[in-house]
Amino acid sequence: MQIGPRVELKQSQQLVMTPQLQQAIRLLQMSRLDTVDYLAQEVEKNPVLAIDDGGEMASSADTAREEAIDRAIARQDIGEAENGFETGRENLYEAAESYSVGGPSGAMSGGGTGRDGALADAGAQADFEETAAQKISLRDHLLPQIGASAAPRGTRALAALLVDELDEAGYLRVDIEALGARLGAHSGLAAEAVALLQSCEPTGIGARDLKECLTLQLKERDRFDPAMATLIDRLDDLAAARLAPLRAACGVDEEDLREMIAEIRRLEPRPGAAFTTGVAASVVPEVLIRRNTLGGWTVEVNPDAMPKVLLDTAYVNELGASGSVEVKAYLTTCRQNADWLIRALEQRAQTILKVATEIVRRQSGFFEQGVAALSPMTLKLVADEIGMHESTVSRVTANKFLACERGVFELKFFFTQGIASVDGGGAVSAAAVRHQIKSLIEKEDPSRSLSDDRIVTLLKQSGVDVARRTVAKYRETMNIPSSAQRKRMKAAALGR
Template identity: 45%
Template sequence: MSLGPRLEFRQTQSLVMTPQLMQAIKLLQLSNLDLVAYVEAELERNPLLERQVEPEAASAAEGEGGRDEVVLRSEDHQLDPRAHSNETREEGQTTDWLEESLGSSRSAIEDRLDTGLENVFPDDAGRETVHPATGDSGSYSDWSGVGGGGREDDDYNLEAFVSAETTLADHLEGQLTLATNDPVALLIGHHLIDLIDEAGYLTTDLPSVAERLGAPLSAVQKVLEVIQTFDPPGIGARSLAECLAIQLKERNRFDPAMAALLGHLELLARREFGALKRVCGVDDEDLAEMVGEIRRLNPKPGLAFGSGVIQPIVPDVFVRGTPENWLVELNSDTLPRVLVNQAYYSRVQKTARGEKEKAFLTDCMQTATWLTRSLDQRARTILKVATEIVRQQEAFLSLGVQHLRPLNLRMVADAIGMHESTVSRVTSNKYMATPRGIFEMKYFFSSSISSSDGGEAHSAESVRFRIKQMIDAETPDDVLSDDTLVQKLRESGIDIARRTVAKYREAMRIPSSVQRRREKQAAASAG
């Protein structure tokens, strides 16, 4: 066998990820908010793209344009007789511009107003434009057109200031300004307030703050103590125990027994009341009173003030109808409408001079065309996947979550003739509004749990719902352990292991049977 260079021709097939294909795949997994932002960026970048205006919006815009035209014409005819004093009129003319406008004679208007039309205040004549060249340059000022409100912007809205939400930082800084006028203390205080999170806790240790500011640790500690006296009580704490202690001191309820209780909050979380009685040195009645006092405190005092704006969930798909006929439709409000301006492209292409300009126009045309096609394909794909999900989960829509069927990506992909990765991208960050609420599309995909009697498998979500139902129906004297839950589920035809029940219970943040028994007994004794 000889070794040497040689030429060969081979014919192969491969999938090439073109930029247009990558764009289409990217659009599939974007949420409606991200999609709007992406389209807005493309509208800014591509001159051949334009928004599609709905017929109603177009007619409304034309109506507004007509009103603007009327306003412009009315400004040309000022309601000030002095403005027309230099105009020549024919003798014996019975009507002038004012009579034509108001549809009445001048004398009748003056009799009705009981005054002459020349008797006006200078401000009543409307806004006059005085130019320095024709008016008195010494008395001209840019503030001459400003009214009593201090500005001539018609969009000035005082309600925007009234309805502005007060943040936690603004609330604390206002109290800091009243608490001290020392410049050093104000500097340290403003820095500490910036380090307080939205829950009201100080997120950094004091030595690092003192080192960063170059201030003594005692000065930083002193300013923090001042901040901890601000409203709401418990603000500026560095731990949960300190936050509760500040609030108890505010209520004059902090004593050695309560301090011992705050020092062993982990015992309270585990409901180990016997150990708490020994640590605090109190009896059952005193401990119940102390625990009740702790429960009335606010562990996150900063949440009472506004934080970031919470964006509501906007569904991408609506499901309406009856169990016999479900109707699936896209939410048109979440679909950006863009068009390719072919006329503008043809007009600009004729004036293109160099190769760079022609290449730029060609690229813009290709990108705009692919974007419109990708948006249309995205909408069709979402509708197709949503329709198949509704078909698979008809029992859930009709009867409830306990009838949610096991479903995976392959089942939907095989039914609609698409790849699993496409279905996964389509269902990411998409929401469906059903008669039972708004759900993420991923919610309808659930693993299967086999039936103990050989019947139809159960979905994991429906099993979690049954576990929660049984735990909610517990009594203080009959708390179900994980083994008991397994036995009851198997009696109802669900073959499940104990570790799976424990995993589902912990995922729903449900404590163990021992902790639930302590909680229920404590609640019963307190009641």
């Protein structure tokens, strides 16, 4: 066999996406702010486009077309806008190419179903150093810790909402009782959510004031004795350098007081400051939920959150009157690109509405009773119900928000895990299964620790169908040792 360079013909097939479909998928993934920035760039490149600012830019035909689309959205008439638009091919991809939206937010492969997958501009490659230098936000740092805790599902859901109430320093400055009442959570659940939030790293997060922040950190270091508690209660004297009254109140000598003050200076009074990434933009919800006169819920898109672009017909007519063949060809290309962009924006709005409507239908208990009534729901359940691909639902729910009488929530907030029941009935939340596992282990005979297989059997007897590896995973997330380790630990505690 001869080895060397040669020219040969090869025939192959590959799945590709048209540029217009790539544009539609990019818009679907974008947040509102990213969409506004993207449209500004498109208007700058395309002279026949203009941002709809409420003026008389569009012709009467364009205005009528926009009003028809608005009426279709208000009716939730989803099917008509899909005609002639190839949304069924959202998972096709071009080989050896990548796509991105405004930076290294992630990557998508054909058919990928990652909830956080993002598309990037064709051929764009993220700078590795730029990616590594990005700072994680406080929210992204806390939510995984809350999600991995063994607390009940309602407690974890409420704690996740409290994360959005933290200020830049990491303090919780809201009225917890009022917030719990608005979300339909009793005072005990609100207190548990605050405790869960304060158990996260960095220590001091979720404190209501400076005293509580310092107290949390001292307790973690096992330095919160009565003398230190007195010093924390008299921070005003410490700030004013009134040391003599402090020594008398704490009952310590001068050297001990200096060591206590040095210990306090080593604490972090602003535990959330290390995660500050800049000025946070205000959230404008894409979907509005309101109660209707029939006792149900009406789902609407927020017109203020759905940017629109129009054709600058006056400019098109002015250039078209020149009669130049090159100008007319250029205008034709610009007009086609503008039409595709407008259709992509229409499809984006209606797809968001369609997904949000199904979310509200499945999570109606939350809107009626509060966070404790959240039901297990996955991307696949929503996708199958509305006839879309799971990856499309993932893109729709990324960085999109919903406003209702209980507050503003990210669409991803409503997706929770569930465990199938043995009899094929309603699913059981994963948090409830973890609680059952913990209860079984707490009640076990010290001389006969329950193995993971035995726990699986007991759970199936109670109606929960779960695999042994799932029990092991949940047990490890709750920092519970294996049955053999528990048996040795209990034997040592009893002096055997």
